[in-house]
Amino acid sequence: MTVHLELLVLRQELAVLRRQVPHPKTKREERLVLTVLQWLRPLHERLSSLFTPDTFRRWHRELVRRKWDGPHRINKRKTIPLQTQLVVWRLSQENPTWGYRRIQGELQKIGIDISATSIRRITAPKRRPGPKRDTWRQFMRSQASSIIACDLLTVESVKLTTLHVLFFIELHTRRVLIGGVTDGAANLAWATQIARNLSETREDRAEPIRFLVHDRDKRFGATFDEVFKAEGIEIVRTPWRAPKANAYAERWIRTVRAECLDRVMVLGRRHLEQLLTTYVKHYNEERPHRSLGLEPPGGPQPLRALSPEPSGIGRRDRLGGLIHEYYRKAA
Secondary structure, three states: HHHHHHHHHHHHHHHHHHOOOOOOOHHHHHHHHHHHHHHHHOOOHHHHOOOOOOHHHHHHHHHHHHHHHHOOOOOOOOOOOOHHHHHHHHHHHHHOOHHHHHHHHHHHOOOOOOHHHHHHHHHHHOOOOOOOOOOOHHHHHHHHHHEEEEEEEEEEEEOOEEEEEEEEEEEOOOOOOEEEEEEOOOOOHHHHHHHHHHHHHHHOOOOOOOOEOOOOOOOOOHHHHHHHHHOOOHOEEEEOOOOHHHHHHHHHHHEEHHHHHOOOHHHHHHHHHHHHHHHHHHHOOOOOHHHHOEOOOOOOOOOOOOOOHHHHHEEEEEEEEEEEEEEEOOO
């Protein structure tokens, strides 16, 4: 009788503890003992325990996992000298189209024995092996000396007349050539006639033009392209709605607007022609360009000894003082 009363008291105390501590904390040793004793009890008594059967099953799975969780076998890697890693990295950067096996074979030729897996570990994740297609930027840069690009620029006059400007830009030198300005309909016939007028100018180039890049504007139609194809120039059309594909021309439009057109009121076609003629001369001969090492597209200017006095520096004003050009005065 005493044992039964003691069990009743313990069960009542356990019920009180359950209300006070919903999730009691246990130690690893306690979990082991409770798990073993739980499975030794009769099935009808397991439901009256402090923890649910799912909790005991989870503890049992943890014990099984710890049983089979032995020490991992680690193969010690051979340390690769720093000089070898630098050579691998150099070959990887200078030859982006080479795979790991290709680099491994090239290194064997110079007496460096290294596995393809080690090469991958050194170069990854900065580089992916295997052949790659040239990106649009790589194509433009590698062929820049033989590529010209053209585009159309629109300007609104004081009378709200839309003026159209067709210009060409050489990717290698950044030289700009204004093809024509019109206040009428800038159609395919007008663009084709400008292309014919520029044929004689292109014949004086030291290096022939191989590619012409332009967008898919209807004014750059079949007859416009035929003028250039007759001279052996290949036409490269940019994708739809991709102004970055003709980034050089788009960048010049932004430059001429910021430095000239947005700061004056254009009266008409003749006024716009005068503005662009003056600005293009400044752009080609005087304006420094970051991609050209701060030299103008027309080439570096001859330098003379600089006078220590500020009076030795002169200034020329273009477009009514809108643009300033500085030069050294003769001694």
